[in-house]
Amino acid sequence: MYKFDIDSFRRNFLTQHDRPDLPFGQERPPVFTSAAAAQDKVNASRIWRRWGDTFIAWQYGEWVDEASAVHRTAFLGDWSAISKVILRGKDATRFLMHIGVADLTRFPVGRLRHFVMTDASGKVATEGVLGRIAEDEYYYTAGGGEWIVYQAAQGDWDVSAQLVTPDWFIYELQGPGSLDILERAMGTRLRELEFNHWCAGRIAGADVRILRTGISGELGYEIHGSTLHGADVWETILEAGLPAGMEPLGMRCQVLSHIEAGIATAGFDYMPASIGGPGGSNISVSGGGQRILGTYRFNGVEDLFRSPFELNWCSPKVVARCDFIGAEALRAELDAGGPARRLVGLVWDTRDVMDVYASLFEDGEIAPQMDMPRRYAAEYLAVHADGALAGCATSRVYSPKLRRMISLAAIDREAAAPGTDVEVLWGTSPDNQRIVRASTIELPFKPDNRRTDVKAL
Template identity: 45%
Template sequence: MDLTAHQRSTYETTLRLGFEAPFVTERPPLFSPAAAAQDIANTHGSLSRFAQMLIPTEYAGWVEETTAHVESCYVGDWSSLHKVVVRGRQALGFLGRLGMRNLARFDIGQIKHHVQLDENGWVASEGVLCRLGVEEFVYTAGSCDWLLWQFSQGDWDAEAVDISPDRFIFGIQGPASLHTVEKATGEPLSDIEFSRSRMAQVSGVPVRVLRTGISGELGYELHGPAEHANDIWAAIVQSGLQFGIKQLGLRSQPVQHIEAGIATNGLDYLPAAILSPGAPRQFRRGVPTGSFLPTNGVTDYFRKPDELGWGFRKGVPERDFLGRDALVKDARDGGPGRILMGLVWDKRDVAGVLTSLLEEDEVPDQMEIPRGRGPHFDQVLRNGTPIGVATGRTISANLRQTISLCVIEQASAAPGTEVAVLWGGPGTPQREIRATVTALPFKPDRRRTDVTSL
């Protein structure tokens, strides 16, 4: 059995066993298909887990890695993302019914943000949908289990195939990303517009080049066959050396999302799919922490698309999609009571938490640097009254600030509004940290940079 077949076999066994799968059973698919190439620069020898894969925690250090997408570029490994191909005569019809976005105008090679709701209008899954052909699409997300379950509930003239262990995904983001990828492919790529893709080759291997923007900067992704992942990773690193490329570890991956104002499924909110047979099987850990205490159960961790900035600008459209009726009712009741904004945390208050171990007073919960590794929700107060929930607290070396996202009541959402974040879990020495509401993104959006003149 070759390496790819062995990885797929173990991946499928792990999914079949679900939460009962012992660690020794799932070890083989835990390693990235580019693990050998990455290990060369992983001088710390440390690995961290994302879904069902272990990738290096950091390479050169988190400060260099979290600034690379602003100063030069990075190459990061997102191969652990779930990937499902949907193909057939009714593939487009199924995907249009499942997601809230209109797919009527969807060119081959185009990329769309596919937001999938449950019948209550909560976000159940969201990810990237790419059209590969007239009747073929690939959906990539933290988990595609909601899609697979919904597909199984109908009688569609199509098929949905999990290709996760067969494909790698490498992100190359930053101002030098175009030059790096062009050198690796040996051809100009300035014809690829934002949210578009096409095929190219790296070291003779066919890969799909997607122009994306998860960092808020100019950026690309490479999708290709897992059996060539080591060679492609090494080629990207070599091509980017003259441009100052950094290899990005898992410790630094989520920081850019907060700077760009992007809420991440499973970190900044929990997917409504967890209450269904379409619950994510890839994430077996991650109990929410923080000062926020839900009053309505787990649904207090769910989010509506309007709360995350993904709502409709001109009202809910007439076309049919899962969750539409709930959105219509929400609109009739006055729309979302909360919206997504940013918070800049007071430097002195943050410093007080970080240096508390050097003082004689009670020690509050410490802050992981640059940010926490799992879902963390903190209560936001204004004049002592709860008005929102903060997530994604991170120290940004680019902004020299501690920042976070915040789902906040609209009456307190004006930029410049002073609020407080309650820091520390229940039963710990909690502190109120002053913060200021700010617009998103935290830094200029350069995803749509005109590359024709670069």
């Protein structure tokens, strides 16, 4: 059993989160995930990278193996850096229906759902997973929990919204072998747990929540628990999974399966409309922090905001019958014929991609290189159709499963039909860019297996 000083961890985490002005490494010590002691044993790269306020392992072994495990067996990844919020109070449901694009009148205890929140202009402010813990208690995890806390303070609500990010770990166990591995780690059966449901359990003697959800597009689970037991729970799952071929997943390949599943990620594929405001994201578009790269020219960060309709996250029926922040703007979007842009997939031309790498070994200027499997940064690339700007491509990534370079793209609906030929302007410097041909595809890139009937397995 690992020893873990949760009070020191919480104190250092809050310093990292609340005081970015302090000198890093001196008055603002680095914060490693609560499972770092267990992860270090198998982290052959010895590389750790910061995600938000927490350092996570970058790569455990061969990245192709890590990227392929979700299709072959399973991966075990650490998502503990994302925000976690607990909401309590008799107005909790009414409050959530005020800020979220959702009807929660039939959302019982034990259920989960994707929960999208918009600002007054109908653009996505933040989104994540919402779970109902009790009649008047909810648990929310996402990249931007501050938005909920801020909104809870704006009205006369009988509700408390508390950020508990440093107190909970979140591990993703995703892939066709995830159920067998999790049952082995827990010593119990989970065949009755349906998609978008959660249950209580125990791993390594610690209380945990098991959520049947995930954004890999495959059968998968999330394991949530106290950071006090983070290393013990991680190691127990790892020991249960390694004999079955499971791979620990580092940050290098972390969002690859999101793209294969056709799911947009805040900061990478769109910018949250809460950015820079009260209760907003700390993503930056210039200077320190995350910067936006690529060939897509935008007038302001508002050009990178998206409505939930554009991201395939919204039901017109919910918008029609529910009142929430941004509802009027979304109704106007529907009345105008729907979103002007659509989120689609792009399959990049293999020969054009190979020419980029071939320039390393040929005479002439070396083309801007494509990090493998992707560049871990916000990268927005101009997309043209019939010679005119049609939108932007994001999250360019190599998929070992598809053996292709792929990306998401938010493009004009006139150019979004499957099979449309487009051109992506690749590069960063205006003096060194390449045109890469691509064709559109309806998302996801592969079948959605999240709802697999595990009772029959």
